[in-house]
Amino acid sequence: MSSLRLFLCLVRWDVLREIRRKDILANMTLFALLVLFVAVIGVGPDAAARRDVGPVMFWVAVVFAGTVGLSQAFAAEREGGALAGVVTSPLDVGLFYLAKVSAAWLYVMLMEILVLGLYSVLFSFSPWDRLGAFLGVLAVFTLGYMAAGVVLAAMTTALRGGGEILLRILLVPLMLPFLWLVLRVSETLFGAVIAGGALGGPLRLPHFFLAGLAFDTMYLATGYLLFPKVLEE
C-alpha cells in the first residue's frame, strides 16, 4: 500500500470513529459557544467594545475548545490500547502523526466554522463578504495548532487524570508567536483595534499567510520528528 493511500486510510478511520462517537466535535463546539455567550454578556451592547473585544474572544474560544478536542481524541485513542496497537504495528509512526493532525484539523475547522456562524449572530458581525479570507486564516492557523497540539496531547493524555490542564499550559504558550500573528491579522479581518493597537498594527493577509505557512512547516516538521519518541514509552 502506498504511503498516500495508507495516510488517507488512517484519516478515514479517524473520521469514521468521530462520526460514530460524535462527542469530540459536540464538546468542542459547546465549549466555544459557552465562552462566546459569556463574552457577549460581559462586553454588553457597546458596538465599539464588541468590535474590538469580540475577535479576541473568538480566538480564546477556538483555542481552548481545540484543547478539549485534542485531549478527548487522544483519550479515545488510548482506550483499549488502540494507540499501543499502532505503536507495535509495522507502520511509520510519523505517517500516523500526519493522519492524526489532518483528522484533528478537519474536526477543529468544522467547529471553527460553526463558531464563526454563531459569532456573527452574537456580535452582529458579518464575515460573509470576506469568508474566503476567514477560512484561509482559520485553515493556516489550525494546521499549526494541531501540528503542535497532537504531539503534546499524545504526551499529556498518558498522564494520570488525562492531563487536559497540562495540555493547555504547554500548548498555549507554544502557540503565542502564532497567536500574535493571528490577532494582528484579525485587526484586518474584523476591522478591530486589538489591545489599543499595541500588537504592531494590522497585518496584511499575504504577510500572514507567508508567516503562517512557515509556522505550520516548523510545527509539522518538529512534530513529525518528535511524535515517535513521544509514543515510545
Add this chain to the structure above:
Amino acid sequence: MSAGSAAAEAARGAGAAPAARLRGVRKRFGYRDVLRGVDLDVPRGGCFVLTGPNGAGKSTILRIIATQWAFTHGTVEVCGLDVRRRPIEVRSRIGLVFHEPFLRRELSLEENLRYSCDLRGLSWRSVRGRAEELLDTFGLLHRSRDPVRTFSQGMLKRASLARSLIPEPELWILDEPFSGLDPQGQELLERTVQDLASRGGTALLVTHRLEHARRLATRSARIEDGRVARQGPGASALAGAEPEVLAAEGPPP
C-alpha cells in the same frame, strides 16, 4: 558479493536465527532496575513459556521484544533482526496479545480487523478469508458487525487473539492470554498454540496458569527479580512454582 546475494544471505541468516535473543538486557524505570541483565534464547518452533512472580519483569521482557518499550542496556533480536535498528521489520513478524485488546471501542470487530490490516499494510481482500476463519474458530463470526464496546472481557480477549493471528506472525507473543477466557476459550487457545507450534511457528507465552504451561511448554524459563533464574527444555523451569502461583493468582476460573 552482489546486493541480491547479500540480501539472500541476510535472509538465510535471519531464517536460522532464534525467534528471539536477548543479551544482557537491562531496563530501568526511574530509580528501579526492572531487568538486571536478561540473557534468553527463544528457539524457533514450539512454545516458550515464561513464568515468575508478579513484578519479576516478564511482561517487560515481552514489551521490549515487541519493540513497545525501549531498554537501557543490552541487545535484543527478533528473527535475527535488531529491534533498535529495524523495529518496523520486527513488528511485521510478530503478533501480540497483551492485556489491552488493541481495539478501537467504537468500531465493529470487522472494522477493527480491517484497521489492523491497514496498519500492517495488508490488503483486507487478501486476508478476509483467513480473518473470517479465525473469527469462526474463536466463536466471534456472528458478532463481527457489532461494536467492540459491547463485548465482554472474554470476547475482547478472543478478538485480540484473532486479530493477532491474521498476519500469520513468525513469533506470537502472549501475555497472560488465559485470563478472562472461559474454560472452552482456554482449551481453544491451547489447541491454537499447539497447532501453531506443530506448523513450525513460535509462541512466547507469559502465564501463571501452570496447568496450561505444563501442557504447552517446549521450553521454559523462570524470571525472578529481573533475571533469568533458570531455564530448560519442556516445563523443567516451572518445577516448584505451584504454591506461589496459587497464592498470587488464586485458582483458575
